[in-house]
Amino acid sequence: MSTDSSSPNRGLVVFSGGSAANSLVDVFSDVQKSKQCSLSYIIPISDNGGSSSELIRIFGGPGIGDVRSRLVRLIPESPRNPEREAIKALFNYRLPYDASAAHAEWHSIVEGTSPLWLAITPAKRELIRSFFNLLNSEILKRARPPGTTFDFTSASVGNLFLTGARLFSGSFESAIYLLGSICGVPSDLVRVIPAINSNFSHHISASLTDGTVIVGQNSISHPSEATALQPRPGSRRPSLLLADGEELESSDDATYEDDHLPGSLPTLRNKNISFSKAQNEDLPSRISRIWYINPYGQEIRPPANPRVLESLRDAQAIIYSIGSLFTSLIPALILRGVGRNIVTSPAKHKILILNGSLDRETGPPDQPFTAVDFVEAITRAGEESRGRGLCESNGGTPYSPSFTMAKPAMLETLPYSSYVTHILHLDGPGTPAVEREKLAEMGIETLRLYGRKIVAQDGEREVQTGMKYDSTALVQALEVVLGKRGDAILRGGQGNGLSRRNTLEAGRKERG
Incomplete structure (x- = not known):
């Protein structure tokens, strides 16, 4: 690919997490095709919930x-390609929630007798099965019944394959390449890049403005326990899920060291297979900072x-996709080298697609995040990646952040427009507030889109909980910003917005 700064074929880079941004894959694909360039997805590997949590518990390794x-x-x-559709169904499949049924179904997959194999040709079936067999062998080696055994409950078959391929090759990126090749993902045009290239686990912690420390991504975003904010008796500070390193009261603690490296925090020993992304208690205060920790919590x-x-370095545009701000975007932005490369990138457009609703991470009832808060968090993370002098040292004690938040006076000098130049957003109940005048002063343009209402049932009445982007309107908006649709109808004033004529099914209800 050309390195000429004027080249129209420089790539698009999208920072995102998983499930939320998956709904926009077709949007990004359409823009990529119209720009005739490559598309790179930057995905964090710090997730320790769901199916990934059990693989991390037994094998270590990144959150995949x-x-x-x-x-x-x-x-x-x-x-017209039933085999490709069957492979997609296989890697999308989750084993049953019942433990015994999940174990039995896993063995039918390993043995090649599962109905999931019916439309897959013998050559590909045996190739895929070889990695399942390898993983199964490794699972048996690590079994220490009755205390430590692998829990197949709700396991993602695709996650199991990636783990088997990683164990075989010794390379996470080789496993990604293999899965993409088997599935026909055009890697010359679309790349899925883990934010950290590692065979080891990388966990994150968060601090809240009230001093609470949260250990592990799952506990930050959607904890498995009914509440994640119950201080243990005698704890030294408000902590989350034993962030201060106290021992678990567990029946299988005695076998733990047989299967884990010394130093792993008790919090990270827990299974996080079952959780709800929709029903979580609010955090008592805002998240102030995210950072990575080693197995000792440092x-x-x-x-x-x-x-x-x-x-x-070869991007014509950088996009921050919808998703969890502090667990989908920030873990990639704080990595060394990212901030500098965003600021010095040839990309003229750095676009934040603002979430259509607030979540546990951004919606404390008394201090809900606004668009300015999203921009400030992204900018602060990028500057921290650069090692800029935004923060003051507090001594760096274990299980607490090494830095505290910058003072408000210092935040006024942040280079906001070096990280975000445009914000695309929705407007309606449940959406983050957008301070257009303040953003304009920060050098950031706003573009308002029409979307679909998301409603939830609250007893006998419907309540709007947010908005969902209309794919057609979002493609048009991105093309407006990137300069392809200069003839698009824009609404003038402080906050530009796409005309209703540029959307399909505007305002239609989407049930949550």
Whole structure:
């Protein structure tokens, strides 16, 4: 690919997590085709919930769930290719919630007798099965019944394959390449890049403005327990899920050291297979900072995957997709090298697609995040990646952040427009407020889109909980910003917005 700064074929780079941004894959694909360029997805590997949590508990390694879900979502639709559709169904499949049924179904997959194999040709079936067999063998080696055994409950078959391929090759990126190749994902045009290239687990912690420390991504975004904010008796500070390192009261603690490296925090020993993304208690205060930790809970500053930095150096546009701000975007932005490469990237457009609703991470009832808060969090993360002097040291004690938040006076000098130049947003109940005048002063343009209402049932009445982007309107908006649709009808004033004529099914209700 040309390195000429004026080249129209520089790539698009999308920072995103998994499930939320998967709904926009077709949007990004349409823009990529119209710009005739490559498309790179930067995916964090810090997720320790769901199916990934059990693989991390037994094997260690990165959180692979978001990478797998994006790869499978990118498999081209092929109604005339039943094998490709069958492979997509296989890697999308989750084992039953019942433990015994899940174990039995896993063995039918390993043995090749599962109905999931029916439309897959023998050559590909045996190739895929070989990695399942390898993984199954490794699971048996690590079994220490009755205390430590692998729990197949709700396991993602795609996650199991990626883990088997990683164990065989010794390379996470080789496993990604293999899955993409088997599924027909055009890797010359679309790349799924883990934010960190590693065979080891990388966990994150968060601090809240009230001093609470939260350990592990799952506990930050959608904790498995009914409440994640119950201080244990005698704890030294408000902590979350034993962030201060106290021991678990567990029947299988005695066997723990047989299967884990010394130093792993008790919080990270827990199974996080079952959780709800829709029903979580509110955090008592705002998240102030995210950072990476080693197995002892001490802060580390890992470097970004070199392929991430390469994609940023050759980008014509950088997009921050919808999703969880502090667990989908920030873990990639704070990595060493990312901030510098965003600021110095040839990309003229750095676009934030603002969430259509607030979540646990951004919606404390008394302090809900606004568009300015989203921009500030992204900018602060990028500047921290650069090692800029935004923060004051507090001594760096274990299980607490090494830095505190910058003072408000210092935040006024942040280079906001070096990280975000445009915001695309929706307007309606449940959406983050957008301070257009303040954003304009920060050098950021806003573009308002029409979308679909998301409603939830509250007893006998419907309540609007947010908005969902209309795909056609979002493609048009991105093309407006990127300069392809200069003739699009725009609404003038402080906050530009696409005309209703540029949308389809505007305002239609979407049930949550």
